[in-house]
Amino acid sequence: MSEKLFVKGNEAVAMAAIEAGCRYYFGYPITPQSDIPEYLSRELPPLGGEFIQAESEIGAINMLLGASATGVRAMTSSSGPGISLKQEGISYMAGSELPGVIVDIMRAGPGLGGIDASQADYFQATRGGGHGGYRIIVLAPASVQEMYDLTMRAFDLSDIYRIPAMVLADSVIGQMKESLTAHPRPKATLPAKEWAVRGRESGEPQNIVKSLYLGDGEMEAFHWKMHARYQELAEKECRWEEIETTDAALVVTAFGSTARIARTAVAMAREAGMKVGLLRPITLFPFPRQAYETISGYCKRFLTIELSTGQMVEDVRLSVARDAEVAFYGRPPGAGSLPTPEELFEQIKKQY
Amino acid sequence: MKQVFTRPESLKDVQTHFCPGCHHGSVHRLVAEAMDEFGIRDKTIGVASVGCSVFLYGYFDIDVIEAPHGRAPAVATGAKRARNDRIVFTYQGDGDLAAIGTSEIIHAANRGEDITVIFVNNTTYGMTGGQMAPTTMVGQKTSTSPYGRNQAKDGYPIRMAELLAQLEGVAFSARVAVNSPRNVMQAKKMIKTAFRYQVEGRGFSFIEALAACPTNWGMNPLAANERVGSEMIPYFPLGVYRNTANL
Numbered sequence: 001m002s003e004k005l006f007v008k009g010n011e012a013v014a015m016a017a018i019e020a021g022c023r024y025y026f027g028y029p030i031t032p033q034s035d036i037p038e039y040l041s042r043e044l045p046p047l048g049g050e051f052i053q054a055e056s057e058i059g060a061i062n063m064l065l066g067a068s069a070t071g072v073r074a075m076t077s078s079s080g081p082g083i084s085l086k087q088e089g090i091s092y093m094a095g096s097e098l099p100g101v102i103v104d105i106m107r108a109g110p111g112l113g114g115i116d117a118s119q120a121d122y123f124q125a126t127r128g129g130g131h132g133g134y135r136i137i138v139l140a141p142a143s144v145q146e147m148y149d150l151t152m153r154a155f156d157l158s159d160i161y162r163i164p165a166m167v168l169a170d171s172v173i174g175q176m177k178e179s180l181t182a183h184p185r186p187k188a189t190l191p192a193k194e195w196a197v198r199g200r201e202s203g204e205p206q207n208i209v210k211s212l213y214l215g216d217g218e219m220e221a222f223h224w225k226m227h228a229r230y231q232e233l234a235e236k237e238c239r240w241e242e243i244e245t246t247d248a249a250l251v252v253t254a255f256g257s258t259a260r261i262a263r264t265a266v267a268m269a270r271e272a273g274m275k276v277g278l279l280r281p282i283t284l285f286p287f288p289r290q291a292y293e294t295i296s297g298y299c300k301r302f303l304t305i306e307l308s309t310g311q312m313v314e315d316v317r318l319s320v321a322r323d324a325e326v327a328f329y330g331r332p333p334g335a336g337s338l339p340t341p342e343e344l345f346e347q348i349k350k351q352y
Numbered sequence: 353m354k355q356v357f358t359r360p361e362s363l364k365d366v367q368t369h370f371c372p373g374c375h376h377g378s379v380h381r382l383v384a385e386a387m388d389e390f391g392i393r394d395k396t397i398g399v400a401s402v403g404c405s406v407f408l409y410g411y412f413d414i415d416v417i418e419a420p421h422g423r424a425p426a427v428a429t430g431a432k433r434a435r436n437d438r439i440v441f442t443y444q445g446d447g448d449l450a451a452i453g454t455s456e457i458i459h460a461a462n463r464g465e466d467i468t469v470i471f472v473n474n475t476t477y478g479m480t481g482g483q484m485a486p487t488t489m490v491g492q493k494t495s496t497s498p499y500g501r502n503q504a505k506d507g508y509p510i511r512m513a514e515l516l517a518q519l520e521g522v523a524f525s526a527r528v529a530v531n532s533p534r535n536v537m538q539a540k541k542m543i544k545t546a547f548r549y550q551v552e553g554r555g556f557s558f559i560e561a562l563a564a565c566p567t568n569w570g571m572n573p574l575a576a577n578e579r580v581g582s583e584m585i586p587y588f589p590l591g592v593y594r595n596t597a598n599l
């Protein structure tokens with residue numbers, strides 16, 4: 001199977017989930033992600049899978065928790081207001097070391113906000129939006145192809161590290177149609193799910209999936225264990241894309257949909273003879289700090305672009321060398337449109 | 353000498369953390385006996401809720417998932433859908449099921465999830481220190497209803513067994529108590545029926561067990577046991593409220 005298709009980003013997510021072996025989906029409608037539950041409600045039952053339209057996002061994330069605890073691959077998806085409701089369950093999944101994939105097709109907030117594209121759930125996604133001090137894996141696709149590839153990757157990473165994984169995109173990527181090469185699931189060595197709760201047939205020891213730690217020092221040990229796992233993730237799993245950074249005097253940095261527009265603006269700058277490059281984080285947690293460290297060793301000017309008043313820019317500032325300057329250009333949702341390449345080119349000229 | 357009473361196989365040989373006179377332990381035992389009698393221990397997944405019964409896995413010798421407060425029916429839904437050859441039950445208190453988790457219980461019941469729910473109604477939030485629950489009796493003093501539950505302000509105690517019995521997805525709904533030998537025998541029968549319905553794949557089964565919380569009621573175990581009969585049963589009558597076998 002390596003067909004060329006023309007599909008929506010949201011559909012690519014759903015297709016990838018199926019290809020990744022996910023047969024259980026639990027969700028609740030919200031724009032702009034409803035194509036995902038719609039697709040899976042149609043495609044999962046014939047495959048022997050289960051689609052449940054939950055009573056709420058709280059219900060959905062806890063169904064994911066329950067399914068995942070039995071060792072199967074399962075997924076939920078939503079947008080900002082629903083992701084807020086899922087945070088309780090995400091914290092419990094993190095506390096129970098459960099894998100599971102959560103898709104956030106970001107829309108404008110806070111509150112009911114609007115359905116424009118937004119990147120303002122960055123903190124909520126990358127800081128562990130629920131209680132208790134944890135992180136989840138966050139992947140940020142910038143194309144329909146990446147919606148497919150990274151969704152599959154999210155399932156693998158989540159299983160390997162026993163950490164919930166989020167695919168963080170916005171309504172532009174979710175709703176846009178592009179060509180997609182739907183390739184088979186890449187082979188990965190995955191650990192056996194010995195911890196899964198399946199009933200004790202065949203004399204297996206009792207398995208308990210829990211997040212309650214009351215014994216002396218147990219909770220502290222849990223936190224240090226997870227901390228080490230997050231560090232391992234940072235060492236092994238950071239991903240990013242660099243375009244023309246090796247000789248750059250200014251590096252533009254952005255993720256997801258804004259990175260696409262920035263790419264055109266960077267090409268315009270190169271055309272005009274300016275040494276401008278692009279650094280696009282693909283993993284937002286772990287954040288590719290090493291890429292910023294390396295580049296800021298020789299390039300001292302950065303321009304961060306986001307569809308918000310600035311969130312990822314904080315990670316950029318924490319990652320670059322001390323003497324590097326980080327400028328910011330933000331377009332919070334509600335401006336009525338996305339920034340144009342010309343608009344970003346103007347910003348590049350200002351910072352160059 | 354003939355041994356007439358033993359620990360059910362599904363229960364571990366451990367000391368209990370429940371307070372003296374607490375009925376959680378009795379309900380645990382009946383659930384374990386039901387599992388033993390159906391021989392389903394090795395294919396059962398328990399879903400623990402938040403409350404005094406959170407340590408379910410410490411007593412039951414089965415696989416257990418611990419759910420967030422109130423969400424056990426959703427967690428059980430996910431587990432059962434993923435492993436539909438397993439027996440899945442939740443064990444929840446009244447704060448858990450009838451307050452924070454109302455949405456999850458009603459919708460799991462309404463979907464007719466093939467799970468069994470054991471609901472322990474002790475008219476209070478036990479674990480957090482005896483605050484007012486949705487099942488607290490009118491006039492009952494608790495740490496957050498120091499003047500007694502006032503129906504004008506606080507509403508009325510919810511009768512969950514009757515409420516859920518209205519839903520088409522429910523195969524079995526009954527209320528039991530464990531305050532007397534007779535009621536214990538009856539409770540055992542009902543709990544067995546609830547599990548049998550799941551074994552037979554008939555849909556959602558629900559048992560509400562009236563229970564004493566001597567600690568938070570500020571009563572000795574005997575007085576607390578008395579109260580179940582004198583105050584709770586008149587308002588929360590025992591019986592079967594829905595049984596699809598009779599429809």
Ligand SMILES: Cc1ncc(C[n+]2csc(CCOP(=O)(O)OP(=O)(O)O)c2C)c(N)n1
Nearest residue numbers: 402403404421445446447448476477478479
């Ligand atoms: C979201 C959330 N809110 C509140 C709590 C605190 N809490 C723990 S147990 C409990 C009450 C449990 O009462 P009940 O369900 O009646 O069970 P019991 O202890 O009486 O058996 C509460 C409110 C919590 N753990 N999580």
Ligand code: SF4
Nearest residue numbers: 370371374404478565
């Ligand atoms: S506080 Fe109440 S419900 Fe909890 S163990 Fe003690 S008696 Fe039982």
